[in-house]
Amino acid sequence: xxxxxxxxxxxxxxxxxxxxxxxxxxxxxxxxxxxxxxxxxxxxxxxxxxxxxxxxxxxxxxxxxxxxxxxxxxxxxxxxxxxxxxxxxxxxxxxxxxxxxxxxxxxxxxxxxxxxxxxxxxxxxxxxxxxxxxxxxxxxxxxxxxxxxxxxxxxxxxx
Ligand SMILES: [Zn+2]
Numbered sequence: 001x002x003x004x005x006x007x008x009x010x011x012x013x014x015x016x017x018x019x020x021x022x023x024x025x026x027x028x029x030x031x032x033x034x035x036x037x038x039x040x041x042x043x044x045x046x047x048x049x050x051x052x053x054x055x056x057x058x059x060x061x062x063x064x065x066x067x068x069x070x071x072x073x074x075x076x077x078x079x080x081x082x083x084x085x086x087x088x089x090x091x092x093x094x095x096x097x098x099x100x101x102x103x104x105x106x107x108x109x110x111x112x113x114x115x116x117x118x119x120x121x122x123x124x125x126x127x128x129x130x131x132x133x134x135x136x137x138x139x140x141x142x143x144x145x146x147x148x149x150x151x152x153x154x155x156x157x158x159x
Contacts, residue, residue, distance in 0.1 A: 008084065019043045019062040023085040026078045029055050029065060037071035041078050092152070094145050095124035101150040105131045108138060108150065 001009075012022035024043035031040025038055045047060035057065050068074040095101065095110040111126040121142055128138030140148075 015043075018064065024062070025085065026081045027055070028071065028074045028078050029057050029061075031057055031065045031067045035071075039069060039071050039074050040065055040067045041074050041081070042066070094122055094142065095126075095140060095150070096152070097124075100153045102153055103148045103150045108140065109135075 015024060016022040026041055027044045028038035029040045029042045030038050031042065040057075042057060042065040043062045044052075045058075045061040047058075050058060050060050066077075068077060095108070095113060097110055097112050100107060100109040107129050108124075109127045110124045113122050113124050115122050123142075124140045124145070126138060127135040129135045
């Protein structure tokens, strides 16, 4: 299990205890008095009386409320935490940028994932080789992902 998997698992145990859900959605909030922008982060408050557009923190709001000293930093943390809400151990549904995959004698290093301007279907762009041949540029779409049994190298291994 990688370092982030371990850290996520332990954090989710804590969040489950204090918020009632292991992977709550996060928001920026006004965690300190007198700031013009929201410089803190907190789990989204589900209280009926709390307007979702109201960035304040009240008694109804779940903890932890974390002051970040910076509204860009708070916004960044919210994006990171919300992007990482998928259940632990869920199977990936497409190539992941930065990962290298093997499928029999083939290898594919995914550098980026882009989506078709009209259909929105994803395409992975990267480099491909057969055994120890030269790397050549390659692209794989969602059908290629579904048809192949691409295994991520070092998935869940030491890192
Ligand atoms: Zn609230």
